[in-house]
Amino acid sequence: MRRLAQPQVVTTAAIAAAASALLCLPRMVQWGKRPFALWYVEATIFLGGFVLWAFVFAWHTEYTRRPVFTLKIKPSIFTAATFVGILCALGLHFSLDPAMRRISPEEYPVDLNGWLATALFGLAFTDLFLIFAPYAWLVRLIRNERVAAGLTIALGVGV
Numbered sequence: 001m002r003r004l005a006q007p008q009v010v011t012t013a014a015i016a017a018a019a020s021a022l023l024c025l026p027r028m029v030q031w032g033k034r035p036f037a038l039w040y041v042e043a044t045i046f047l048g049g050f051v052l053w054a055f056v057f058a059w060h061t062e063y064t065r066r067p068v069f070t071l072k073i074k075p076s077i078f079t080a081a082t083f084v085g086i087l088c089a090l091g092l093h094f095s096l097d098p099a100m101r102r103i104s105p106e107e108y109p110v111d112l113n114g115w116l117a118t119a120l121f122g123l124a125f126t127d128l129f130l131i132f133a134p135y136a137w138l139v140r141l142i143r144n145e146r147v148a149a150g151l152t153i154a155l156g157v158g159v
Helices: 007-030 038-064 075-095 097-103 112-142 145-158
Strands: none
Touching: 007 038, 007 112, 038 112, 075 097, 112 145
16 A cells, blocks of 8 residues: 555656546536536546556556556557457447437437547546556455456456
């Protein structure tokens, strides 16, 4: 737990949380029935993101012995991940989306700006909330990367 309070962790978490909050701003601006003021929603995203990024920067590298961000990705892994992502997107588009569009049409973007705002929110906060922070927390708690990965996947499927 001491690693969460180290100056380097606090600084990098604050920078990453500010970037996440900024990238989430277009989606928050487009949120028509927002129950709170925009500044409050953005502050909440920043504070929540700060805690989640602190988990990542404090524990990921220490317990996995790998950097948080990897810029050198093997082309075969990138190709496989892209292919699986496209297949999953097509599966959701044809199976789940038609029913969900009838239930909550406001959740689906109607133009390119809406799509970009939703994509930025997904990249800036959803992945942090469902993948990066839970994995860092679980790998610290369990100290087994495979079990932590499995539980992280289970969380994502459950949500």
